Amino acid sequence: DIQMTQSPSTLSASVGDRVTITCRASQSISKWLAWYQQKPGKAPKLLIYKASGLESGVPSRFSGSGSDTEFTLTISSLQPDDFATYYCQHYNSYWTFGQGTKVEIK
Amino acid sequence: QVQLQESGPGLVKPSETLSLTCNVSGASISSYYWGWIRQPPGKGLEWIGYIHYSGSTNYNPSLKSRVTISVDTSKTQFSLKVTSVTAADTAVYYCARGGRGCSTSSCSLDYWGQGTLVTVSS
Numbered sequence: 255d256i257q258m259t260q261s262p263s264t265l266s267a268s269v270g271d272r273v274t275i276t277c278r279a280s281q282s283i284s285k286w287l288a289w290y291q292q293k294p295g296k297a298p299k300l301l302i303y304k305a306s307g308l309e310s311g312v313p314s315r316f317s318g319s320g321s322d323t324e325f326t327l328t329i330s331s332l333q334p335d336d337f338a339t340y341y342c343q344h345y346n347s348y349w350t351f352g353q354g355t356k357v358e359i360k
Numbered sequence: 361q362v363q364l365q366e367s368g369p370g371l372v373k374p375s376e377t378l379s380l381t382c383n384v385s386g387a388s389i390s391s392y393y394w395g396w397i398r399q400p401p402g403k404g405l406e407w408i409g410y411i412h413y414s415g416s417t418n419y420n421p422s423l424k425s426r427v428t429i430s431v432d433t434s435k436t437q438f439s440l441k442v443t444s445v446t447a448a449d450t451a452v453y454y455c456a457r458g459g460r461g462c463s464t465s466s467c468s469l470d471y472w473g474q475g476t477l478v479t480v481s482s
Contacts, residue, residue, distance in 0.1 A: 255421065284463075286461075286463050286466075288460075288461065288468035288469070290405075290469070292405075296474075297454055297456075297472035297473065297474055297475055298405065298454075298469070298472060299472075300460065300468055300469060300470050303460045303461030303467075303468040303470075304461035304468070307460075307461050309460065309470065341404065341405055343405075343468065343469070345458070345463070345466045345467065345468050345469075346463045346465055346466055347418065347463075347465045347466060348407070348418065348420070349395065349397070349407035349410065349458075349466065349469075350407065351397075351404060351405040351406070351407060352404075353404050354404045354405070
């Protein structure tokens with residue numbers, strides 16, 4: 255089975271900071287990776303699909319990159335609404351989620 | 361506007377079967393992938409399984425022996441059954457549509473239900 259490992263588990267940042275979250279796959283998954291944002295008590299929301307595709311309606315400060323085993327979600331300038339937990343997901347055949355990265359206010 | 365809504369009992373006894381339904385509106389269920397994900401309180405997301413509109417299914421190997429997902433195209437809904445539940449199955453259960461950035465075998469999850477909490481307790 256393919257394992258997805260996110261780092262860091264928790265990230266403390268300030269409004270305006272550039273934030274980077276990494277997701278590593280235990281074997282190559284090509285570009286079949288998505289990123290989601292989840293706020294407390296809410297369902298996850300799709301941000302990025304196919305490693306770098308920006309979902310409609312998602313602000314352009316969010317971007318995704320990477321392929322094969324290493325992927326990155328970047329928030330170019332953190333906004334108050336961005337404090338949340340972020341999950342990566344491999345979705346070719348199996349749906350495997352990373353353990354999540356909580357972005358907290360510094 | 362695509363909407364998904366989970367329904368089913370919020371309390372299930374140990375050893376019994378958990379049954380949930382996801383009602384889909386605003387989209388044809390005869391397309392895409394339709395799946396279930398759960399989240400134990402305070403923990404991360406766990407994939408349970410999904411069904412393609414053609415009827416093919418794929419399940420998390422760790423749950424496969426206890427899980428069945430089916431689709432009813434006439435009612436625009438799909439369902440989840442988990443047998444022999446224990447306290448470890450207590451979680452918020454989400455249904456979702458796989459419909460974006462698709463590979464040959466699946467897609468990322470572009471629409472989600474609001475989630476329903478299922479507690480396993482006697």
